[in-house]
Amino acid sequence: MKLEVPVNDSLTAGAGTSLTEGPPAGPRALRVPGDGPARARYVEDLLGDPFDAGNPHGQQALLAADERREVPSATEELLHRFGLAAEFVPRDLGGRLTGVEGLAQVLRPVFRRDVALGFGAGMTALFAASVVWTAGDERQRRDTALRLLGGGRFTILHREFAHANAILRGEYTARGAPGGGYVVDGRKEVVINADRADVFVSYVRTAPGDGPDSHSVFLLDTGRLPARAVRRLPRARTHGMRGAHYAGLELTHCPVPADALVGRQGEGVSLALRTFQVSRALVSGGALVGGMDSALRYAVRAAGESRRGLVLHGRRGRVLAGVFADLLACDSLAVAGLRLLDLAPEHALVPSAAVKYAVSALLHEDLDELAAVLGARGYERGPTYGGFQKLVRDLPVAGLGHAGTADTQAVLVPHLRTLAHTARSGEPGHEAPAALFTPGAEEAALDFRRLDAEPRDPHNGCDGL
Structure with a gap:
């Protein structure tokens, strides 16, 4: 079944006929029909005319939020009710994701209006979850899908690179814990959604040196970690993507269960x-x-x-x-x-x-x-x-x-x-x-x-x- 909807294809076009009087109801959000192009038209219509002063998702509202260094909450909520997270979950796990060509089409209407929103409310979750889709076991894949579809927020903690900027600087290290599992220490100060995420997909150093087996990936669910070992650092001020939440995360002697490892140790x-x-x-x-x-x-x-x-x-x-x-x-x-x-x-x-x-x-x-x-x-x-x-x-x-x-x-x-x-x-x-x-x-x-x-x-x- 394909959606037949009018499209606001031009940023300078007048307002088209609305697909709905308001955002779709939450229970229906995960059943949006159509292929990638049809869902892209659906999102385009939901967001409306960017230059309509009365549009709560238009340029006036988005720029005002940017000036305040805030997420445009009304538009983020609209995307949540649309079920944007389902676009990042493979279809066989209950989501809508098939090919990434179709996913890019769905995301473009968001990026055309607000690049920071496209990352903060959307694509960062896939960057994190893609590690689980690639190497996670069946339990990790199922739990990640359920968490995303249920409104959970994922982000990614990259390893440090030689040419690192603030976003890539800093890293975490892990050592084996007596009785099994790991103990993780480290700090990163500029991580998108670090102050709001429920789950951190983390590249952690598990061996010295810079060889191919130096890092491993852990699925750090904050609900399974002791509060004393996890400290969310203050939000960082950035020149670009001012509405996105860049903050930090510090882990101190943080115990991590063995089943948090994604793939094999040293596969990071x-x-x-x-x-x-x-x-x-x-x-x-x-x-x-x-x-x-x-x-x-x-x-x-x-x-x-x-x-x-x-x-x-x-x-x-x-x-x-x-x-x-x-x-x-x-x-x-x-x-x-x-x-x-x-x-x-x-x-x-x-x-x-x-x-x-x-x-x-x-x-x-x-x-x-x-x-x-x-x-x-x-x-x-x-x-x-x-x-x-x-x-x-x-x-x-x-x-x-x-x-x-x-x-x-x-x-x-x-x-x-x-x-x-x-x-x-x-x-x-x-x-x-x-x-x-x-x-x-x-x-x-x-x-x-x-x-x-x-x-x-x-x-x-x-x-x-």
């Missing part, structure tokens, strides 16, 4: 390499492309309302056309990366890093170009253009800035020689799946367990990319 680095493929693809195809779509619309509106109007062959017209072409290219690249995860996830390690690197670099340059087109309007705080300056602050945080670039380079660089040799030699290999580049291809389902931490031989993989 491998799990990061596997699950980050999903994160990179969704950040590219959801947050970055969705956010830049809005940024371009602000610039088109500014050019059209200027004294000279929009001159297609003028300087600003050429900039807008160039950014639009880049956005289409990035959208196509991101969709291919998302589809590859759904169709052949074991081959997605290098392509997902390439997609994230290319999309981030290109759209970062384009954001600067659009700022020049908006001129002084790019600094306005009102509902008409205020969303642009918010995007300028939020989008770099979405890509983790320099740390995000270093992360993708760390995956790509070791394989450049092999990839270049394969391309130059012209030796035959297997073609990529035809559905990868077929518009309107039937949606496939991502099997997280097929994600691989090692790149496949280009001769035996998807060298059609």
Whole structure:
């Protein structure tokens, strides 16, 4: 069954007919019908016209919450009643998640309006839960699904990287406890939703050194940890994503049960390499492309309302056309990366890093170009253009800035020689799946367990990319 609903597809469009008089009732929220595109239209209609001053989920309300450094509570509640968490739970566990291409479509209406809300109220939960979908046992998978579907909040505690920014700095260590289990100590000061999360999916050091078996992943349920050992640190002030709750978490001699371990001990680095493929693809195809779509619309509106109007062959017209072409290219690249995860996830390690690197670099340059087109309007705080300056602050945080670039380079660089040799030699290999580049291809389902931490031989993989 597909939903037939009117779509507010343009940020500058007038208000369309509402799908409902208000948010759907809670008991019905988890039974929203339709595939990914239909649910995306549903979310678009629920959020309404961004420029309607009376819309509680419009730009005026979202920007006011950002100025107060608060989550837009009405919109977060609307997404909760829609059942957004079900989008992050595989269908065989009671959720709606099949392929990540469809998930990116559902998330884009949120990211087009508020990047911080898309992370804080949504995608961070999948980044955390994807580790459980990839390597968790049946009990962990079932309990995680039930907790998410019941309104529980998950977040992720990353391990520290060499090029760490504040979000990635700091880590936790674990040692064996007498009688079984572990004792965990450590501190991180900038973690999204650390002051609100019920469960922390945590990358914890369990061995010295920087080898591939240095870290393990633990599912830390605050309800199972002693209150004396857990301290939530004050909320951190950030320049971007001001409405998101970035805070800290300190664990002191914290006893952790043995069954909190996800996968095998020492598997943390491998799990990061596997699950980050999903994160990179969704950040590219959801947050970055969705956010830049809005940024371009602000610039088109500014050019059209200027004294000279929009001159297609003028300087600003050429900039807008160039950014639009880049956005289409990035959208196509991101969709291919998302589809590859759904169709052949074991081959997605290098392509997902390439997609994230290319999309981030290109759209970062384009954001600067659009700022020049908006001129002084790019600094306005009102509902008409205020969303642009918010995007300028939020989008770099979405890509983790320099740390995000270093992360993708760390995956790509070791394989450049092999990839270049394969391309130059012209030796035959297997073609990529035809559905990868077929518009309107039937949606496939991502099997997280097929994600691989090692790149496949280009001769035996998807060298059609």
